[in-house]
Amino acid sequence: MANWYKVSHVDEIEEDDVIQVDVDETVLCVYHVDGSFFATDGICTHEHACLTDGFVMDGVIECPLHQGRFDIRTGKALSPPVTVDLKVYPVKIENSEIWVQLGE
Amino acid sequence: MTIMEQAPLKAFGQEYVLTKKDYKPYLKRSNKHGLIRFGVHMGLIAVAAGLVSVTLGTWWIVPVMAVYAILLAFLFAPVHECSHGTTFRNRRLNEVIFWIVCLIYMVPPTFFRYAHATHHTYTQIRGWDPDMLPERMTASAYIKFVLGFTFWQRNIKWFLFHPFGKIDPTQRYFLPQSEIPRVVREARIIFMIYAGIAGVSIVFNPWIPLIYWVIPRLVGEPFMRWMRISEHGECEENGDLRENTRTTYTSGIIRYLFWEMPYHAEHHLCPMVPFHALGRLHEKFGHKLHAVGDGYMSINKDVYVKAKQKQGVTWDNPTSSVHQPVSQEFS
Incomplete structure (x- = not known):
């Protein structure tokens, strides 16, 4: 069952930046790109690296460990060494609060 | 149980030296820096190649060829930087x-990228770091290594079998199954180019690729091996990035x-930082790094003497490990 979780406030994430949010046992990354907010899994699909330590540029998150790149909007793996896409989650903004939907 | 069957310890230590807030200002990518450095490098190579052509048949060819080689x-540097994707913003x-640069330097791009990524994950962890010294x-063995x-x-x-x-089964562990077709395809393209x-050269002039490419690559590689031995040679085998990698003053x-x-x-502490910002990163955080070498000559002398006496400080200490690789598709 899908549930919405309040994960942050729009003022807490700088433009072109990412924060990590743990919801139960799910590690999420929440991004601020071009005035919009997005959420993906927080761990790189290549090796165990926290993407929140990575680099956000042009709508792409770059893994801090091996510079594998994912499209923040779609989770698509863009370049080696990453080959498996990131899971993305629906995001909504209500009263300047960021909500992420988890679950089926 | 062999070392390869044990769970590996991953390189760690960045968190003791700097935070994301610390390194964020150094991450900015730039086409300008990459184009200038690449242009200067290739320009120098072109000038040196010109000098090779005018000094052929004279004794001057010896020093000129050495410089050219x-x-x-040094093209290893852009090979390495591009493998990280940090050379240009584009x-x-x-x-x-x-x-x-991979074609000129003679390394297969994707395979090198995976091998190098694994070197970063398991820096100085015996059995897992593909770049470790014997x-x-x-x-x-030192001389064999340095001579290339x-x-x-x-x-x-790589070029003949891929x-x-x-x-090689001992190298498959760092290549995801889904990437093997890409590696094979690349190897075939490179094979056909070579x-x-x-x-073409056999038909027209077999000396041109030999003089301007093959011979200088063979002559120059020992210099690169000699320099690169300083990066991890005689550093600790403990996974701690503050101790297992060396910065060299030069x-x-x-x-x-x-x-x-x-x-x-x-660079190992923060591989996302592009080459042109490493000096500034060193100014701010270099004092927190334990292994800093005073010149390539002295480091190589130290490594050679210890190799000769088999006094490697940690060579008897295969690493015990705590983490499993967690890639979702490693074979």
């Missing part, structure tokens, strides 16, 4: 230059030609 050997440009390095025998032996195997889908160059000219790679410990 060293400049070609990723497509990064990949085009990556292919060009466990029982003797004086003769191990480098060419490995690379020639086109036929034969990947075969094409060989064929001249500004060498730093420029080596694309700031002498700041190697800083």
Whole structure:
């Protein structure tokens, strides 16, 4: 069952930046790109690296460990060494609060 | 149980030196820096190649060829930087230059990228780091390494076997199953390019690729091996990035030609930082790094003496490990 979780406030994430949010046992990354907010899994699909330590540029998150790149909007793996896409989650903004939907 | 069957320890230590807030200002990518450095490097190579052509048949060819060969050997630097994707802001440009320098330097791009990524994950962890020096390095092993025998032996195997889908079983662990077709395809393209160059040169002038490419690559590689031994040679085998990688103090000219790679410990601490920002990162955080070498000569002397006496400080200490690789599709 899908549930919405309040994960942050729009003022807490700088433009072109990412924060990590743990919801139960799910590690999420929440991004601020071009005035919009997005959420993906927080761990790189290549090796165990926290993407929140990575680099956000042009709508792409770059893994801090091996510079594998994912499209923040779609989770698509863009370049080696990453080959498996990131899971993305629906995001909504209500009263300047960021909500992420988890679950089926 | 062999070391490969044990769970590996991953390289760690960044968190003791700097936070994301600390390194964020150094991450900015730039086409300008990459284009200037690449342009200067290739310009110097072109000038040196011109000098090779005018000094052929004279004794001047000896020093001129040495300089030319060293400049070609320094192309390892853009190979390495492009493998991280940090040379240019434009990723497509990064990949085009990556292919060009890999072809000249004679390494397969994607395979190198995976091997190098694994070197970063398991830096100085015996059995997992593909770039580690031999466990029982003797004086003769040191000389063999520096002369480039191990480098060419490995690379020639890559170029001859990968086109036929034969990947060394001891190296498969760092290549995801889904990437094997890409590696094989690349190896076939490279094989055809090299075969094409060989064929054309045999018909028209076999000396040109030999004089301007093959011979200088063979002559220059020992210099690169000799320099690169400083990066991890005789550093701790404990996974701690503050101790297992060395920054080497050297001249500004060498730093420029080596694309700031002498700041190697800083690079391992934060591989996202592009080459042109490593010097600034060193100024701010270099004092927190334990292994800093005072010149390539003294480091190589130290490594050679210890190799000769088999006094490697940690060579008897295969690492015990705590984490499993967690890639979702490693074979």
